[in-house]
Amino acid sequence: QLMVTQSPSASASLGASVKLTCTLPSAHAAYAITWHQQQPGKGPRFLMRLDSDGSHIKGDGIPDRFSGSSSGAERYLTISSLQAEDEADYYCQTWDSDIRVFGGGTKLTVL
Amino acid sequence: QLHLQETGPGLVKPSATLSLTCSVSGGSINNKTYYWGWVRQSPGMGLGWIGTTNSGGNTDYNPSLKSRVTISMDPSKNQFSLKVSSVTVADTAVYYCARWGAPTFWGPGILVTVSS
Numbered sequence: 001q002l003m004v005t006q007s008p009s010a011s012a013s014l015g016a017s018v019k020l021t022c023t024l025p026s027a028h029a030a031y032a033i034t035w036h037q038q039q040p041g042k043g044p045r046f047l048m049r050l051d052s053d054g055s056h057i058k059g060d061g062i063p064d065r066f067s068g069s070s071s072g073a074e075r076y077l078t079i080s081s082l083q084a085e086d087e088a089d090y091y092c093q094t095w096d097s098d099i100r101v102f103g104g105g106t107k108l109t110v111l
Numbered sequence: 112q113l114h115l116q117e118t119g120p121g122l123v124k125p126s127a128t129l130s131l132t133c134s135v136s137g138g139s140i141n142n143k144t145y146y147w148g149w150v151r152q153s154p155g156m157g158l159g160w161i162g163t164t165n166s167g168g169n170t171d172y173n174p175s176l177k178s179r180v181t182i183s184m185d186p187s188k189n190q191f192s193l194k195v196s197s198v199t200v201a202d203t204a205v206y207y208c209a210r211w212g213a214p215t216f217w218g219p220g221i222l223v224t225v226s227s
Contacts, residue, residue: 034213034215036158036215036217043217043218043219044217045217046214046215046216046217048213049213057213057214059214059215060112060214089157091157091158093158093160095211098171099160099173099174100148100160100163100171100211102150102159105158
């Protein structure tokens, strides 16, 4: 069954770095995902598409502080030099021929 | 730059049909490369995929909603629409339309409340 798993919460200090994880089932380890940011009270914003080899395509205007990487069935979003406005929910999403699924989201708190 | 905008009633009565339209500007929905769809977010919850369609006639739905959902396209108006039948309070949510791809484009969302 296609699904993606995310930790419910994460926290890091202002100016530090944080790495969020999105886990695919092992049978779907080759799948690409997309990362989306949702700031409080706002709609989702596309951050990047991330492939299994770690290559990624970012959305327009997404700062260089946001980067993606992959290892096996894990997909990562790293945010460096954390700023207050990075406090948000982060969702990963994947798809197959006839279905799309979102992870439950990770709520990032910037301390 | 592609822009999407959801429109429709903000209040729907229980057992009625929820109908929303997504108007697209800055690009054609007739481009078979891309898929267009709907996502919803219940209060305090995460994002949930409703369904996806494209101009090639391919339409897929979340199995949990499939019996109540219809997504259709109107290329002449550059719009696509969502209908959810037999709604209950559990269908209260912000509904987003989106164009899938890299990048994915999102509409701003519309709150639909199901209440008598």
